[in-house]
Amino acid sequence: MSPAFITLSALDQMKETMNETPAHVRELLRAVVTQSGPTCVNLFYSALFQHKRAAIFLEKETVEVKMRPQLLAWIQSLFFTDADHVEDLSELQCRVGAVHAQLEIPTDIVVYGIYIIKQALIEGIKAATSDKDDVIAAIIYLNNMMDFAFKFMIKAYDVSFRKKVESDEAFRLVSLGHNISYEKETQISTFSGWSTQAFYCLCKGHPEDLPTIAESEFGLWLTHKGMSLFKGTHEANEIQRKVRELDAKITAIRQSGVIPSDFPTELHKAITKLTFLIGRVFRHLEEVENGRDPLTKVFNRRFLDVVIQNEITFALTHEKPFSLVILDIDHFKKINDRFGHLVGDEVLCFVAEIIAANVRANDFIFRYGGEEFLIVLTEAPLADGLACAERIRHALAEQALTLSSNDQVHVTLSGGVTTFEGETNARLLIHQADEALYKAKNNGRNRIVTTHHAS
Numbered sequence: 057m058s059p060a061f062i063t064l065s066a067l068d069q070m071k072e073t074m075n076e077t078p079a080h081v082r083e084l085l086r087a088v089v090t091q092s093g094p095t096c097v098n099l100f101y102s103a104l105f106q107h108k109r110a111a112i113f114l115e116k117e118t119v120e121v122k123m124r125p126q127l128l129a130w131i132q133s134l135f136f137t138d139a140d141h142v143e144d145l146s147e148l149q150c151r152v153g154a155v156h157a158q159l160e161i162p163t164d165i166v167v168y169g170i171y172i173i174k175q176a177l178i179e180g181i182k183a184a185t186s187d188k189d190d191v192i193a194a195i196i197y198l199n200n201m202m203d204f205a206f207k208f209m210i211k212a213y214d215v216s217f218r219k220k221v222e223s224d225e226a227f228r229l230v231s232l233g234h235n236i237s238y239e240k241e242t243q244i245s246t247f248s249g250w251s252t253q254a255f256y257c258l259c260k261g262h263p264e265d266l267p268t269i270a271e272s273e274f275g276l277w278l279t280h281k282g283m284s285l286f287k288g289t290h291e292a293n294e295i296q297r298k299v300r301e302l303d304a305k306i307t308a309i310r311q312s313g314v315i316p317s318d319f320p321t322e323l324h325k326a327i328t329k330l331t332f333l334i335g336r337v338f339r340h341l342e343e344v345e346n347g348r349d350p351l352t353k354v355f356n357r358r359f360l361d362v363v364i365q366n367e368i369t370f371a372l373t374h375e376k377p378f379s380l381v382i383l384d385i386d387h388f389k390k391i392n393d394r395f396g397h398l399v400g401d402e403v404l405c406f407v408a409e410i411i412a413a414n415v416r417a418n419d420f421i422f423r424y425g426g427e428e429f430l431i432v433l434t435e436a437p438l439a440d441g442l443a444c445a446e447r448i449r450h451a452l453a454e455q456a457l458t459l460s461s462n463d464q465v466h467v468t469l470s471g472g473v474t475t476f477e478g479e480t481n482a483r484l485l486i487h488q489a490d491e492a493l494y495k496a497k498n499n500g501r502n503r504i505v506t507t508h509h510a511s
Contacts, residue, residue, distance in 0.1 A: 073197070149204075379476070477508075
C-alpha cells in the first residue's frame with residue numbers, strides 16, 4: 057500500500073483496488089460467487105439464526121421472501137460491478153447499511169455475517185484453482201472488497217445512531233415532564249425583566265448598576281437548566297456565545313464607570329438577537345413536546361419504537377422480561393354515533409386517566425390508535441402484565457363516566473397481553489399483542505387474552 061493510496065477517499069481507494077487487481081483474479085471471484093453465492097446465503101442465515109442475539113432481529117418469513125434474494129444480489133454486485141460504476145456500488149452498500157440500521161441490527165452481528173460470507177467464498181476460491189498466487193490474490197481482493205462494503209454500510213449506522221440519540225434525548229425531555237410552553241413564557245418574561253433593568257441603568261447613567269445576564273434570574277435559569285434543555289442545538293451555542301460577549305462588555309463598563317456612546321445601540325441589537333434565538337430554540341422544544349397526545353396527554357406513537365427498543369436492550373442485558381398490553385375501547389363507534397365526538401373525546405380522556413391510575417410511574421402509556429392504548433410494563437413478567445390489564449378492565453367496568461349533561465356512559469375494554477422473552481423483536485411483540493386483542497374481541501369483548509402461557 058503506497059502513501060498516496062492512504063490519502064485517497066474510500067471511493068477512490070475502492071476504484072483503485074478494482075483497477076489494480078488482475079482481470080483474471082476478478083474473473084475468478086465472479087465464477088466463485090456464481091457457483092457459491094446461494095451456499096453463502098444459506099450459511100449466512102443458518103449461522104445468524106443460531107446466533108442468540110442475531111436471531112432476535114430476524115423474521116423467518118421476511119428472510120425467505122425478501123432478505124435472502126437481496127443478500128445474494130448484494131454479494132453478486134460486489135464482484136460483478138466494474139470500476140466505472142463504483143459510485144453506484146457504494147450507494148448500494150449505504151442502502152444495505154440503512155436497512156440493517158433501521159432494523160437496529162447491531163454492527164457486531166453485521167460483521168459476524170460478513171465473516172461467514174468471507175469464509176464460504178474463501179473455501180470456494182481454494183476449490184476453484186490450485187494456483188497459490190491466484191488463491192492469495194483472490195483472497196486479498198475478496199477481503200478488500202468486503203471491507204470497503206462494510207465501510208460504506210457503517211455510514212448509514214452513523215446517521216441512524218445520531219437520529220436515535222436525538223430521539224432518545226427528545227424522549228428524555230418529554231418523559232421528565234417539562235411544560236415547555238410554561239417554561240417559554242416564564243423565561244421570556246425574566247429575560248425581558250433583565251433587559252428593562254439594563255436600559256433603566258443606561259437611562260439613569262448608572263454604569264456601576266448595570267446587571268450582567270449571568271447574575272439575573274434568566275441567566276441563572278439558563279446556566280442550570282436552560283443549557284441542558286437546549287443542549288445540542290446550534291441556537292444554544294449561539295445564545296451562550298452572545299451572553300458571554302455581552303456580559304464581558306457590561307463587566308468592563310461597570311469597572312470603568314463609563315458607558316460608551318454606541319453601547320445602547322449595541323445592547324438593543326444583542327437583546328433583539330437573543331430574543332429571536334430564545335424563541336427559536338423554544339419552538340424546537342415545543343415540537344419535541346408533541347410526543348404527547350394533545351387530547352389524552354399520554355404519549356403518542358412518536359417514541360414507541362425508542363421505548364420498546366430500550367426495554368429490549370435492558371431485558372437482554374439484565375435478563376428481566378417486560379410486558380406489552382394493547383387495550384381497545386369496546387364499541388367506541390357506537391358511543392360516538394350516539395353521543396357525538398365530543399363525548400367520545402371525554403371517554404378517551406376518562407380511559408387514559410383510569411389506565412394511568414393503575415400502572416406504575418416507570419411504565420409507559422401510549423395512545424396507539426383512535427381508541428387503542430398501548431402500555432409498556434417495565435420489568436413485568438406475563439403474570440404481572442395480565443394482572444395489570446385485568447385491573448384496568450375491572451376499574452373501568454365498575455366506574456361509569458358522568459357526562460356534563462349528567463348522562464352516564466359505561467365503558468368496557470378488550471385487551472391483548474404479551475411478554476418479551478428474548479425470541480422476538482419490537483414489531484413481532486406488538487403483532488403478538490394485536491393477535492391477542494383480536495381474539496379478545498372475537499370471544500365477546502370485555503376480556504383480556506394473551507398469546508403466551510402465564511408462568
